Amino acid sequence: MRSFPATSPVLAASAVLALAVPAKAEEPPLKVLATVGMIADIAQQVAGDCATVQTLMGPGVDPHYYSARPSDVRAIAEAELIFYVDQSLEERLAETLDRFRDRTPTLGLAGAAFADTDLLEDPDEPGATDPHLWMDVQRWARIAPVIADAIADQRPGCAADMAENTMTLTAQLDALHHWLGEAIATIPEGQRLLVTAHDAFYYFADAYGVEASEAIEGISTTTEASIADIREVADFVIERGVPAVFVETTVSPRTVQALVAEVQSRGGDVVIGGELFSDAMGDSGTPEGSYIGMMRANAITIVTALGGALPDWPDALQGWADHWGISH
Numbered sequence: 085m086r087s088f089p090a091t092s093p094v095l096a097a098s099a100v101l102a103l104a105v106p107a108k109a110e111e112p113p114l115k116v117l118a119t120v121g122m123i124a125d126i127a128q129q130v131a132g133d134c135a136t137v138q139t140l141m142g143p144g145v146d147p148h149y150y151s152a153r154p155s156d157v158r159a160i161a162e163a164e165l166i167f168y169v170d171q172s173l174e175e176r177l178a179e180t181l182d183r184f185r186d187r188t189p190t191l192g193l194a195g196a197a198f199a200d201t202d203l204l205e206d207p208d209e210p211g212a213t214d215p216h217l218w219m220d221v222q223r224w225a226r227i228a229p230v231i232a233d234a235i236a237d238q239r240p241g242c243a244a245d246m247a248e249n250t251m252t253l254t255a256q257l258d259a260l261h262h263w264l265g266e267a268i269a270t271i272p273e274g275q276r277l278l279v280t281a282h283d284a285f286y287y288f289a290d291a292y293g294v295e296a297s298e299a300i301e302g303i304s305t306t307t308e309a310s311i312a313d314i315r316e317v318a319d320f321v322i323e324r325g326v327p328a329v330f331v332e333t334t335v336s337p338r339t340v341q342a343l344v345a346e347v348q349s350r351g352g353d354v355v356i357g358g359e360l361f362s363d364a365m366g367d368s369g370t371p372e373g374s375y376i377g378m379m380r381a382n383a384i385t386i387v388t389a390l391g392g393a394l395p396d397w398p399d400a401l402q403g404w405a406d407h408w409g410i411s412h
């Protein structure tokens with residue numbers, strides 16, 4: 085993971101630069117727009133007072149399906165910097181973002197923060213990117229310095245502060261990443277199987293040692309699941325003895341309910357293990373409305389349903405837990 089030691093030439097250069105440009109207090113906060121909460125939360129923490137970050141899509145909203153409303157077009161037009169994940173995620177919003185691209189700096193983070201070799205491919209569509217990068221915390225942490233650089237282009241006086249914020253956030257995310265790995269490792273080996281509504285968990289599987297079956301719906305949710313899709317996943321659940329499957333906050337629970345009914349009609353035994361935050365965070369003002377809290381909630385749901393035991397919450401994230409009044 086990229087780190088920013090205090091003696092690094094990057095920091096030293098920023099410090100010198102800071103003398104030559106107006107102090108950040110003299111500049112109004114940059115108007116940043118993020119398509120999804122998983123970007124907005126990281127961007128706000130990196131930017132601190134240097135930017136106000138607005139999110140287009142709130143809790144429960146499926147970014148694969150989402151098209152811009154008139155109020156979104158206004159927000160996009162007023163933004164001074166826009167972040168999105170990838171056209172393979174914000175499939176229908178991409179066209180609207182393109183209309184403003186010449187006027188407003190717009191950054192697709194999958195392309196800006198990752199080499200092609202870091203990206204997983206959509207198994208159903210060779211050559212297409214799987215955009216669900218936030219599911220691997222260590223991967224997702226790499227958007228932080230890219231966001232800091234993009235904001236610093238317009239607010240150079242903020243560069244030094246943002247480098248420090250990035251360092252603090254990176255340390256927290258590193259602790260979260262290791263906790264997630266430890267949590268999944270407590271699940272009995274034969275039960276480390278993740279069956280979900282759509283294919284949002286391949287990066288999670290790659291990072292944390294769980295096997296993600298092909299979900300009922302693919303990487304995108306824009307095509308309807310068929311009876312054949314449900315039967316195919318039911319075969320997997322029965323053959324592997326999967327104890328629990330999961331619904332998602334951004335996808336209708338109907339297909340997962342149909343899967344459970346299909347398995348039970350064939351004499352199999354499976355339950356719905358809970359609801360995962362796949363493509364959106366939880367309600368703002370709740371722990372799950374933050375990126376750390378979203379990933380923590382997913383781990384708790386998965387580990388509990390699949391027969392593991394949660395490890396102690398990391399010391400490095402105690403401040404986060406205190407903020408939300410969570411005792412571990």
Ligand SMILES: [Zn+2]
Binds near residue numbers: 148283
């Ligand atoms: Zn998705």
